[in-house]
Amino acid sequence: MKSPYNFAYLDEGSKKEVRRAVLKAVAIPGFQVPFGSRELPIGRGWGTGGLQLTLSLIGPTDRIKVIDQGDDDSVNAVSIRNLVVATAHIETTDMSDQATIIQSRHRIPDEPLRPGQILILQVPQPEPLRPVEPRERETRRMHAERDYSAVWLGLYEDIVRFGQITTGADYPAVVHHRYMIKPTPIPRWDLPKLHQAPFLTLFGAGRERKIYAIPPYTDVEPVAFEDYGFETEKFPVACGLCGSREAYLDEVLGAVGQDRTYQCSDTAYCRKRRDQMEKGNI
Amino acid sequence: MGYVAVKGGQEAILASSELSRYYRVRHAATSLDVDILPSQMRFLVDRVMSEAGFYGPDHAALALKQAQGDIYEAAFLLRAYRSTVPRNHVSLPLDTKEMRLIRRVSSAFRDIPGGQILGPTFDYAHRLLQFDLRDEPPQAIAQVLKRVEDHHAAEEAGDQGVFPRVSDFLREEGLMAPPNPGLDEEEPFDITRLKLTFPAPRSARLQTMARGETGAMVALAYSSMRGYGAIHPTIGELRVGYCALILPYPLEEGEALYVGELLITEVEAINGFAHTKPGEPVQLILGYGASFGQNEVKSIAMSILDRALDVIGKEPAHDEEYVLSHIDSIESTGFVSHLKLPHYVTFQSELDRLRQTRQTPSADAEEGNR
Numbered sequence: 001m002k003s004p005y006n007f008a009y010l011d012e013g014s015k016k017e018v019r020r021a022v023l024k025a026v027a028i029p030g031f032q033v034p035f036g037s038r039e040l041p042i043g044r045g046w047g048t049g050g051l052q053l054t055l056s057l058i059g060p061t062d063r064i065k066v067i068d069q070g071d072d073d074s075v076n077a078v079s080i081r082n083l084v085v086a087t088a089h090i091e092t093t094d095m096s097d098q099a100t101i102i103q104s105r106h107r108i109p110d111e112p113l114r115p116g117q118i119l120i121l122q123v124p125q126p127e128p129l130r131p132v133e134p135r136e137r138e139t140r141r142m143h144a145e146r147d148y149s150a151v152w153l154g155l156y157e158d159i160v161r162f163g164q165i166t167t168g169a170d171y172p173a174v175v176h177h178r179y180m181i182k183p184t185p186i187p188r189w190d191l192p193k194l195h196q197a198p199f200l201t202l203f204g205a206g207r208e209r210k211i212y213a214i215p216p217y218t219d220v221e222p223v224a225f226e227d228y229g230f231e232t233e234k235f236p237v238a239c240g241l242c243g244s245r246e247a248y249l250d251e252v253l254g255a256v257g258q259d260r261t262y263q264c265s266d267t268a269y270c271r272k273r274r275d276q277m278e279k280g281n282i
Numbered sequence: 283m284g285y286v287a288v289k290g291g292q293e294a295i296l297a298s299s300e301l302s303r304y305y306r307v308r309h310a311a312t313s314l315d316v317d318i319l320p321s322q323m324r325f326l327v328d329r330v331m332s333e334a335g336f337y338g339p340d341h342a343a344l345a346l347k348q349a350q351g352d353i354y355e356a357a358f359l360l361r362a363y364r365s366t367v368p369r370n371h372v373s374l375p376l377d378t379k380e381m382r383l384i385r386r387v388s389s390a391f392r393d394i395p396g397g398q399i400l401g402p403t404f405d406y407a408h409r410l411l412q413f414d415l416r417d418e419p420p421q422a423i424a425q426v427l428k429r430v431e432d433h434h435a436a437e438e439a440g441d442q443g444v445f446p447r448v449s450d451f452l453r454e455e456g457l458m459a460p461p462n463p464g465l466d467e468e469e470p471f472d473i474t475r476l477k478l479t480f481p482a483p484r485s486a487r488l489q490t491m492a493r494g495e496t497g498a499m500v501a502l503a504y505s506s507m508r509g510y511g512a513i514h515p516t517i518g519e520l521r522v523g524y525c526a527l528i529l530p531y532p533l534e535e536g537e538a539l540y541v542g543e544l545l546i547t548e549v550e551a552i553n554g555f556a557h558t559k560p561g562e563p564v565q566l567i568l569g570y571g572a573s574f575g576q577n578e579v580k581s582i583a584m585s586i587l588d589r590a591l592d593v594i595g596k597e598p599a600h601d602e603e604y605v606l607s608h609i610d611s612i613e614s615t616g617f618v619s620h621l622k623l624p625h626y627v628t629f630q631s632e633l634d635r636l637r638q639t640r641q642t643p644s645a646d647a648e649e650g651n652r
Contacts, residue, residue, distance in 0.1 A: 005366050009365070010366070011366060011368045014365065038474075039364065040365060041359075043358075044613050045613070045617035045620040046620050046623065048616075068624065070627065073291045075291040075294055076624070078295055079291075082292075124617070135480070135603050136479075137481070163639065163643065164639045167635070169631040185627070185628045187627055188631060189631075209477035209478075234634065248627070250626050251633070
């Protein structure tokens with residue numbers, strides 16, 4: 001039976017519009033390009049920005065990986081992957097190195113990506129200035145004037161009150177010495193992966209109708225002071241499954257009386273390491 | 283056991299969708315007949331069409347059945363469907379003056395040319411549960427249909443004619459400000475294709491509100507009337523009726539095609555001159571509201587907010603960005619409910635900061651002030 005829906009759900013005119021926004025975003029690294037975000041059949045605020053990028057970029061020969069919290073099998077990742085497959089009938093994979101396009105929420109895979117791969121991150125709140133200024137009208141002006149003083153001041157106030165920069169995930173960064181971005185709620189652990197990365201990263205905020213990009217080999221500097229620098233998360237132990245100390249870990253609460261354990265958040269990375277351990281390669 | 287629950291996502295989704303189906307049909311001998319909804323649940327259907335920005339009573343009825351009566355979900359289904367269909371035509375502006383009215387009331391004047399038409403409304407009904415509706419025999423339905431249709435057939439012998447707008451009389455007298463200048467000829471902003479910019483053109487404001495969420499808009503308009511704002515208008519005219527949808531005929535310049543009609547609610551609210559800006563002539567100013575279907579309270583709220591956004595004030599109802607950014611049900615419910623998604627990674631990152639901060643000596647943190 002012929003599907004009542006177009007290849008990759010959106011009509012071709014809409015996809016072209018998204019691709020034009022992507023080109024502009026790549027040309028102006030870190031600049032938030034407004035676009036006519038369409039409603040998709042998954043919740044608005046559940047990854048529709050990333051999904052519109054994916055649907056607009058994939059062709060029949062692409063192979064896609066979808067993760068949520070680093071996990072290919074998380075229900076939201078499954079739901080998004082199912083929609084792409086149902087409407088585009090393309091191959092999927094959970095191996096980071098096999099994918100041409102990786103759509104992710106909250107994580108960048110711990111296995112290094114290579115040139116030519118595209119990382120698509122879903123973004124809930126694209127505006128780094130939103131915590132200090134609720135009005136879009138104002139934040140647009142502030143970006144134009146490169147007026148980021150309120151963010152610096154916020155960091156300073158943090159240090160005065162708590163002796164630390166207290167921002168957890170979604171840590172702001174400056175892209176190629178010009179635009180400040182929110183990198184979407186990836187942990188601080190993932191932020192250095194974007195600096196001089198060999199791959200293209202695209203950010204899609206569906207509800208907020210913004211697309212922005214970090215092209216390959218672009219400088220990405222976390223916002224920090226010389227004496228109070230940027231720090232990634234620290235874990236007291238290694239992954240309980242694969243023993244990695246080079247991956248972001250999830251804390252797993254044991255039953256009462258049992259110890260707390262840690263496991264890789266990137267499940268594909270963890271599984272690959274365990275496979276290699278079995279083969280005696282690690 | 284939370285860790286186990288997120289594994290096996292594929293099976294979990296399949297099982298969940300099976301359960302949703304089960305909950306929809308259990309305790310019921312028959313499946314809901316969607317053909318009944320556009321009349322017997324017409325306010326529900328109208329609200330869904332209005333908030334979806336998609337006119338299609340049959341589609342809305344199907345969406346409501348599929349969504350098991352969840353209005354947000356039904357409106358969302360229509361919006362998502364809308365993304366898949368190309369836009370083939372752009373109609374001419376609807377002429378609401380030529381509307382085939384089913385209801386028309388004015389709270390500004392007792393006698394208006396053409397008269398007031400109470401029409402179908404609960405406004406003056408006593409809110410008493412009618413227990414006999416549980417069992418409505420077919421004869422009772424047939425009787426109602428016959429009585430009303432016979433009555434109408436007799437009336438329609440004489441053409442209903444065109445009803446001039448109440449606001450036009452006030453304009454003729456020079457008491458009412460002319461329509462927002464330039465609006466007639468301006469190509470409207472298209473909120474389905476462009477991100478809103480602020481200050482928003484009025485066409486963008488009106489579009490955003492026309493498909494805004496009823497509850498959100500009523501709350502904001504109510505706040506303005508109650509004291510968190512300055513707008514408390516008189517309804518010049520509220521009309522409900524059918525408007526002809528006309529397309530320009532593609533093959534012949536100047537020709538037009540009648541496609542069908544849409545049920546529309548339109549409200550013109552009259553505002554006093556107290557908030558006229560310095561230098562403006564002292565006159566009455568309209569607030570405008572319109573929506574698909576019979577959505578009266580939403581259209582009134584829209585007419586209040588339309589004016590409120592032009593008046594300067596500190597309260598939310600006067601703040602364009604505040605109002606327009608928060609009334610879309612697909613966006614608001616989408617983002618509020620995304621909190622149900624896992625946030626393990628970000629929460630882990632926050633715990634990391636908390637533990638680090640607690641180890642760092644600092645006056646505030648030691649006193650536990652935060």
